[in-house]
Amino acid sequence: MGDERGLQAEQEVGRINAFFPILPTLGNRWAASRPWEGTTIGLNLHVTPLSASLLRELALGGATCIVSSANPATTDAGSVELLRGSGVEVYTGGDLENRYLQVLDHGPSLVVDSGFELIATLLDKRAGMVGKIKGAVELSRTGIARLRARGPVPFPVVNVSDGRLKDAVENRHGVGEGVWQAVSLLTGMHLSGRRAAILGYGPVGRGLAAYGRAAGCAIEVVESDPIRRLFAHYDGYPTPGLGDALSRVRIAITATGRKGAIGVHDLASARDGLVLLNAGHGGDEIDVDAIRTAAVRADNVADQVVRYRLESGARVTLLGGGNPLNIVLNSGSPEPVVLHFAVVGLALERLAGEARLANGEVVVPE
Ligand SMILES: NC(=O)c1ccc[n+]([C@@H]2O[C@H](COP(=O)([O-])OP(=O)(O)OC[C@H]3O[C@@H](n4cnc5c(N)ncnc54)[C@H](O)[C@@H]3O)[C@@H](O)[C@H]2O)c1
Structure with missing residues (x-):
């Protein structure tokens, strides 16, 4: 059974590389130049066939990769097997x-993070290691916000989240396509004629709105920032308040990067049958714990689909446990994420080179 899952992940990596071979192309280059010969890289990533594709090419460049899975809910068991089978240490158990x-105990000199949690642990709990860190790469917008809130960091942290590719391709098109595909897969709902609310009108929210509209949904946008709300308005979407939207729409998707964007109190007058899901980085944009506690009944409708009956009588269905749904289902085209990972590999190549980058946040060079 275990081998079978690993084999499936391997086939998926093969399929990705067959149609979009940017990572193996880079891997061939790295196999010749060996930029990470003798280097240990610690990575905190969603463990999926996509990240497995990157790790395989880093190993060709001489790297010893040590991985912690960023979120148990997005961890693909087959990819873990595949990686472990090829000698990559992957930590998935215990508390985060x-x-x-455990990753830091291997003494990495390069770090890749997705949410600034591995880097923060290094700074707070393994300060003695800081001198040997050549640099880090942060993948997510949430992680960059945490880096900025923290202040000076004594090594370079390459911000690939604000590179020109990430927003325009991955956040907007990758998530936009993948999340709607996951909604269709899990619910079987045809999207035409459905009314849906998107919370947050950053690149992710814009993509969700555009792909939802293209699929025939009537999209409404809930955005706390007045300028972005205006963008949504001029893109032709109604911009109601949250309570108003939830009383009307059939589907609501969070894409805010903020904890508790939908709390249980927001559901007081929700439409019966509302489907809730998250596209943002963490698993806390929808206050799932509070919904579970407040529900008078919970039914497992299907894998990743739980329906709660609230005190008001309304039924609310949560998809993917409130975790980023496209990652939970590994849905959508792999291309945007693979492009993003190619940039991560190039940033690691740059950090491993002779010239040291300045300490603190460094926006990825073009
Ligand atoms: N699922 C994925 O594969 C994936 C991929 C890339 C990014 N992300 C994540 O998606 C999230 C959004 O990314 P982005 O690039 O659009 O970020 P962003 O910060 O540019 O946009 C978020 C928007 O949400 C708005 N907002 C904040 N709190 C709100 C609230 N309570 N109600 C309504 N609007 C609110 C903000 O004003 C902002 O305009 C981040 O957490 C990011 O890490 C997920």
């Missing part, structure tokens, strides 16, 4: 902090 410490 232990996973980070």
Whole structure:
């Protein structure tokens, strides 16, 4: 059974590379130049066939990769097997902090993070290691916000989240396509004529709105920032308040990067049958714990589909446990993420080179 899952992940990596071979192309280059010969890289990533594709090419360049899975809910068991089978250490168990410490115990000199949790653990709990860190790469917008809130960091942190590719391709098109595909797969709902609310009108929200509209949904946008709300308005979407939208729409998707964007109190007058899901980085944009506690009944409708009956009588269906749905289902075209990972590999190549980048946040060079 285990081998079978690993084989499936391997086939998926093969399929990705067959139609979009940017990572193996780079891997061939790295196999010749060996930029990470003798280097240990610690990575905190969603463990999926996509990240497995990157790790395979980093190993060709001489790297010893040690991985912590960024979120148990997005961890693909087959990819874990595939990686372990090829000698990559992957930590998935225990509490998150232990996973980070386990990675750091291998003494990496390069770090890749997705949410600034591995880097924060390094700074707070393994300060003695800081001198040997050549640099880090942060993948997510949430992680960059945490980096900026923290202040100076004594090594370079390449911000690939604000590179020109990430927003325009991955956040907008990758998530936009993948999340709607996941909604269709999990619910079987045809999207034409459905009314849906998108919370947040950053690149992710814009993509969700555009792909939802293209699929025939009537999209409404809930956005706390007045300028972005205006963008949504001029893109032709109604921009109601949250309570108003939830009383009307059939589907609501969070893409805010903020904890508790939908709390249980927001559901007081929700439409019966509302489907809730998250596209943002973490698993906390929808206050799932509070919904579970407040529900008078919960039914497992299908894998990743739980329906709660609230005190008001309304039924609310949560997809993917409130985790980023496209990642949970590994849905959508792999191309945008693979492009993003190619940039991560190039940033690691740059950090491993002779010339040291300045400490602190460094926007990825073009
Ligand atoms: N699922 C994925 O594969 C994937 C991929 C890329 C990014 N992300 C994540 O998606 C999230 C959004 O990314 P982005 O690039 O659009 O970020 P962004 O910060 O540019 O946009 C978020 C928007 O949400 C708005 N917002 C904040 N709180 C709100 C609230 N309570 N109600 C309504 N609007 C609110 C903000 O004003 C902002 O305009 C981030 O967490 C990011 O890490 C997920």
